[in-house]
Amino acid sequence: MNLLPSRSTLFASVLVISPLCLAEGEPTDGSVIKDSTKAAVSSFITAGKNLLGGVSEGVLDGRESVQGTDGAAIISSGEQMKDRIAVEVLKLEPSDENFTITLGFKNSTDTQLRLINLGQTGALLAIDQAGYANKLTGMENPDEVTVPPKTAVRQKFVFEGMNEAINTVRVWGADYPVKK
CATH class of the missing domain: 1.20.58 (Methane Monooxygenase Hydroxylase; Chain G, domain 1)
Structure with a gap:
């Protein structure tokens, strides 16, 4: 004792x-x-x-x-993403209390890229038509996305709320329009 x-x-x-x-x-x-x-x-x-x-x-x-164990270069800001990764809003799927947005990440380099800290507050937001931000919700959202060289990947993200129609998705301060 x-x-x-x-x-x-x-x-x-x-x-x-x-x-x-x-x-x-x-x-x-x-x-x-x-x-x-x-x-x-x-x-x-x-x-x-x-x-x-x-x-x-x-x-x-x-x-x-440092590079990842798989040789991926790490990206943790919009500045690091410039001229390397293009982002596109591919799909918006509303549900009862949340909505899912599928983003496309296109790697234009010869190096595998890993976007990290996407679950960090404010890194990834859905902005509605009234200008209000909806943050990520749920445990199914990845904190990182790896994009192979010279290709693209689709990744789904779940956001909270469904008060207004979503106009844009903000990734590290840059806004990407939702296709109507």
């Missing part, structure tokens, strides 16, 4: 006790304790957010800097 406190318990204790030690001898109105605790928690949250942001950027940079 382990009676030692966990790291999270120790950290929480330090967060609570440190402001109390700093406030020793201060007026008892609680504002110093409150301000010290607020500053400590804010610093912790900021550090954690920066840590996670750095990890995320590091993973992306690492994936972009």
Whole structure:
């Protein structure tokens, strides 16, 4: 039986006790304790957010800097896609609460290309006639699509909502019209 406190318990204790030690001898109105605790928690949250942001950027940079095991070049932005991949909206299929859009990705290069992080917030959106964005929904949406050299692939994506007719699909900031 382990009676030692966990790291999270120790950290929480330090967060609570440190402001109390700093406030020793201060007026008892609680504002110093409150301000010290607020500053400590804010610093912790900021550090954690920066840590996670750095990890995320590091993973992306690492994936972009090397080829896939199959020799595919990695694409993670609209800028990287220019003059390499053409996108076309091939089909729109409405259902009760969602709709499926089939996109065509045409590779004009001699290298296999892999589009990554498509499930990332805002990377792939369906824009309706009123100008509102519909995001991807469901677990069936792929986060990446691999396109062989000098060929094209079709890929289905499921979007939420069905309030208005869809006019365009946005891929990394570029809009592609839906065929009427």
